[in-house]
Amino acid sequence: MSLIPAPAPARTLTAVSVDGSTLHVEVYGPEGAPAVVLAHGWTCSTAFWAAQVRELSADHRVVVYDQRGHGRTPAVDRSGYSTRALADDLEAVLAATLAPGERAVLAGHSMGGMTLMAAAGRPALRDHAAAVLLCSTGASRLVAESLVVPMRPGRVRTRLTRLILGARAPLGPVTPVSKAILKYATMGPGSAPDRVTVCARIVHACPRAVRVAWSHVLAELDLEAGVRELRVPTAVIAGTADRLTPPVHARALAAALPLCVGLDELAGIGHMTPVEAPEVVTARIRELAATYVSGERDRTTEQTEEAV
Incomplete structure (x- = not known):
């Protein structure tokens, strides 16, 4: 993977969520x-999707946005962090960037995947989601199933994991030590140094208060009902070396989804699949778009021409 940054966006805009929070949104690629x-x-940002934006924007319209408190989206007060807020924000982004009834592939990594599950039963998802890709994510029991602490499952491991993921200590500057820690916790053992550096810079840029606030939401996560409401073709990707959301989550999602169209377990890849295995993630998005968005557009065009 070349670590060339994403191109300049075709446009940027601000979406406004239902509680008045604003969201930084970028749109790439040709209109139509x-x-x-x-x-x-x-703890990530739009920069996390640089490889996908760069490859897909040549022939797709790609929308990326910063979740609240991340990147260029302002933080909110403590009560503003919730799975409901994730769903509200996604709805605002879809309304600001897609035409009424326009359908798209929606892809989410980690908390982004949880965003899609949280919004699954909402009209905006029914109107706009042609297909979904869930990368390195889970619906519940994130702390209990985490493998960040190398101990047997149980109360002690769960308690230690909760303390680590919710730690209030600042991450500080990116150093060789901090990169080693991040690699252990979030990436596969064979991850290239430049990819580790990219992820470290993104993660360390997340404000401490925002990181901690979202950690509390994730620790209590239960979106099992949302998985069952995700009634569109949905693909799942997981890394076999993912310590944060190990493959047990992906397998549970694949089993519970009403219309799962594939589970890919990537050998030796960790939690940061879009950066660690960008070609695989990009290809899956492209395949979903070709099957469920372009195909639908072609059928609509044919029906219109027949009617004329």
Whole structure:
């Protein structure tokens, strides 16, 4: 993977969520092209999707946005962090970037995938989601199933994991030590140094208060009902070396989804799949768009021409 940054966006805009919170949104690629909307995970930003934006924007309209408190989206007070807020924000982004009834591939990594699950039963998802990709994510029991602490499952491991993920200590500057820690916790053992550096810079840029606030939401996560409401073709990707959301989550999602169209377990890859395995993630998004967005557009065009 070349670590060339994403190109300049075709336009930027601000979406306004139901509680008045504003969201930084970027749109890439040609107008009228099949649409893709990408939602990043905890402690990340639009920069996390650079590889996907760069490759897909040549022939897709790609929408990326910063989750509240991340990147260029302002933080909110403590009560403003919740799975409901994730769903509200996604609805605002879809309303600001897609035409009424326009359908797109919606892809989410980690907390971004949880965003899609949280919004699954909402009209905006029914109106706009042609297909979904869930990368390195889970619906519940995130702390209990985490493998960040190398101990047997149980109360002690769960308690220690909760303390680590919710730690209030500042991450500080990116150093060789901090990169080693981040690699252990979030990436596969064979991850290239430049990819580790990219992820470290993104994660360390997340404000401490925002990181901690979202950690409390994730620790109590239960979106099992949302998985069952995700009634569109949905693909799942997981890394076999993912310590944060190990493959047990992906397998549970694949089993519970009403219309799962594939589970890919990537050998040796950790939690940061869009950065660690960008070609695989991009290809899956492109395949979903070709099957469920472009195909639908072609059928609509044919029906219109027949009617004329």
